[in-house]
Amino acid sequence: ESPESSAVSQKQPTTADWLMSQTRHRPQVAIICGSGLGMLADTLKCQDSFAYSDIPGFPQSTVQGHAGRLVFGELKGKTCVCMQGRFHMYEGHSLCKTTFPVRVFKLLGVETLIVTNAAGSLADSLQPGDIMIIKDHVNFPGLVGLNPLSGPNDDKFGPRFPAMSGCYDKGLRCLALDIAKQLGVASLMQEGVYAMVGGPNFETIAEARLLHRLGVDAVGMSTAPEVVVATHCGLRVFGLSLITNKVVKSYEDSESVNHEGVLEVGRLRSHTVQQLVTELISRMEINNNNTINTAV
Ligand SMILES: O=P(O)(O)O[C@@H]1C[C@H](O)[C@@H](CO)O1
Numbered sequence: 692e693s694p695e696s697s698a699v700s701q702k703q704p705t706t707a708d709w710l711m712s713q714t715r716h717r718p719q720v721a722i723i724c725g726s727g728l729g730m731l732a733d734t735l736k737c738q739d740s741f742a743y744s745d746i747p748g749f750p751q752s753t754v755q756g757h758a759g760r761l762v763f764g765e766l767k768g769k770t771c772v773c774m775q776g777r778f779h780m781y782e783g784h785s786l787c788k789t790t791f792p793v794r795v796f797k798l799l800g801v802e803t804l805i806v807t808n809a810a811g812s813l814a815d816s817l818q819p820g821d822i823m824i825i826k827d828h829v830n831f832p833g834l835v836g837l838n839p840l841s842g843p844n845d846d847k848f849g850p851r852f853p854a855m856s857g858c859y860d861k862g863l864r865c866l867a868l869d870i871a872k873q874l875g876v877a878s879l880m881q882e883g884v885y886a887m888v889g890g891p892n893f894e895t896i897a898e899a900r901l902l903h904r905l906g907v908d909a910v911g912m913s914t915a916p917e918v919v920v921a922t923h924c925g926l927r928v929f930g931l932s933l934i935t936n937k938v939v940k941s942y943e944d945s946e947s948v949n950h951e952g953v954l955e956v957g958r959l960r961s962h963t964v965q966q967l968v969t970e971l972i973s974r975m976e977i978n979n980n981n982t983i984n985t986a987v
């Protein structure tokens with residue numbers, strides 16, 4: 692992955708410069724929309740939007756429910772950029788490509804990254820339609836060396852060996868729980884541990900049981916690499932998983948999960964997720980000192 696990661700990282704400044712030449716917006720917050728959650732971009736005012744296919748250097752989305760558009764706009768006094776569609780490892784992208792936009796966001800001056808995803812629940816306390824605030828993650832591909840930071844370290848962005856404890860900002864997690872209470876949706880929300888697996892197949896029953904025993908609350912196929920790259924370059928991160936299905940853990944259970952069902956739960960909960968994210972952005976503090984020197 693090394694020669695590719697260097698080639699990919701050389702394109703990020705070009706992409707960021709191109710975007711800055713096309714829009715007046717200078718985003719402070721970036722949002723990555725999970726499967727079926729692309730409507731988060733609809734709340735942005737004074738939008739400038741770009742198809743991924745028109746952005747120099749940008750990878751392309753191939754998954755249903757991921758429109759493939761980057762939307763800039765204003766939300767409650769903050770400037771935001773929203774990815775309507777993310778990149779997954781199972782689409783055949785290398786991990787440095789799946790996380791390409793995160794460093795572009797850093798170069799644009801973004802300070803806070805909000806990641807959202809659709810996930811299956813392993814915890815008995817999480818039902819379809821619930822929203823899990825991500826407290827921590829298990830990056831299964833990362834544990835075996837499939838890591839977007841593999842290859843030469845780019846010191847401009849961060850250190851060779853970044854710490855990952857505390858990568859989901861505690862202040863934002865508390866704020867989100869507070870907002871959930873005010874919105875009257877606290878019963879839908881709890882904190883938990885997300886695990887990323889490679890996909891694209893959903894879990895076998897034996898795999899589901901293994902994840903459950905390991906203390907995983909919800910499982911999906913994304914997010915962890917984005918959070919690793921974001922944490923490496925000093926972005927503050929908030930993450931939430933919309934629980935779209937229960938992962939089948941019993942041989943007696945005849946139910947099975949499918950992508951259409953995942954998208955459907957996204958549609959059903961879109962309003963609540965939108966309200967939560969909007970309030971969070973409205974109430975979060977921004978420092979505005981997040982620039983890095985990209986001159987090499
Ligand atoms: O992009 P996310 O992580 O929300 O997408 C999840 C995982 C798979 O891509 C898909 C399965 O339905 O949803």
Ligand SMILES: Nc1nc2[nH]cnc2c(=O)[nH]1
Pocket residue numbers: 809810811812888890892893894910911912935936937938948953
């Ligand atoms: N791996 C995985 N990803 C999902 N995304 C939405 N539901 C699921 C699930 O049950 N398993």
